[in-house]
Amino acid sequence: MAETDSPTQNVRAVTRALSVLSSFSGKSVQSLAEVTNATGLDKGTTRRLLLTLMSSGFIAQDPATQHYRLGRAIRDLAANVADDLDLRSLALPVLTELAGDVHGTAFLSVYDEGDVVCLDRIHDMKGIEVHWWAVGGTLPYNCGGAPKLLLAFQEPAEIERVLRQPAAALTPKSITDKAELKASLAKIRERGWELAVDDVALGLSALAVPVRGRDDAIVCSISIAGLTPQMVARNKPVHLARMQSAAAAIERRLKGAGRS
Structure with a gap:
């Protein structure tokens, strides 16, 4: 039988995503390394979270520098x-x-x-x-x-x-x-x-x-x-x-x- 995510795992994923968003407090842009250092997560997890947040508009990426910033969805909610x-x-x-x-x-x-x-x-x-x-x-x-x-x-x-x-x-x-x-x-x-x-x-x-x-x-x-x-x-x-x-x-x- 396929393994399903437990409620604890789901809550942890949400907490990690929120920590990524919170890391932008007082910062307009960040590199992957900067987000990783700010959240304490490993680079792979941080990258996956950033990509997930990008897909829903909460994070955007500068195609020239590859740096990340908060996306339009944040402003729409605000x-x-x-x-x-x-x-x-x-x-x-x-x-x-x-x-x-x-x-x-x-x-x-x-x-x-x-x-x-x-x-x-x-x-x-x-x-x-x-x-x-x-x-x-x-x-x-x-x-x-x-x-x-x-x-x-x-x-x-x-x-x-x-x-x-x-x-x-x-x-x-x-x-x-x-x-x-x-x-x-x-x-x-x-x-x-x-x-x-x-x-x-x-x-x-x-x-x-x-x-x-x-x-x-x-x-x-x-x-x-x-x-x-x-x-x-x-x-x-x-x-x-x-x-x-x-x-x-x-x-x-x-x-x-x-x-x-």
Whole structure:
């Protein structure tokens, strides 16, 4: 009779897979040897676990370096994780009303060690739907309203670290020069918002403002995107006051939840 896996063996396999995933904490990429050393498993077992996790999207491999990184499935799951204040649920009514008022697409996003992750996207059926940023997806740090806004408010050392990474040129309007980008980030910090015109897709623009928590630290960003002529008038954002009002409403909900 064929031998079957025992419950103990199955649990051990899960534990080992989780140890492989956990080894990426604080690391963007790892070699096979690095994962092996971090988990304490032998090389053959580590390789088999990595291949299994790759097949389900939890691990990805760079074909040039053969190094491993966390896969898209991790980000997709993370987008559905509720923190203590359940940020998505608190922001949803405000974002829904905002999208309806401006007839555009509203986004909720957070900063994550150089990445800016979209937590939610709400579209008003009367306007153009912006598809460029899926829930759980990221945008380059130098393109779009929310990525530049959230990067601008990081500590100087973190900004320098991120700016050492190559800048993406999604359109001819994308800022790729480091000095120019640093100047742009300084301006964002000074005025407290960012209007990104045509730098992710030509003809589309995004306006982003910060949302602050009880300690006045920035928790997330909300942004809206739409056709540039509907977003910009005389080189100024059309919906800035409405965006700031929405951010203030989310801040009140955050602070109220924190007291409960």
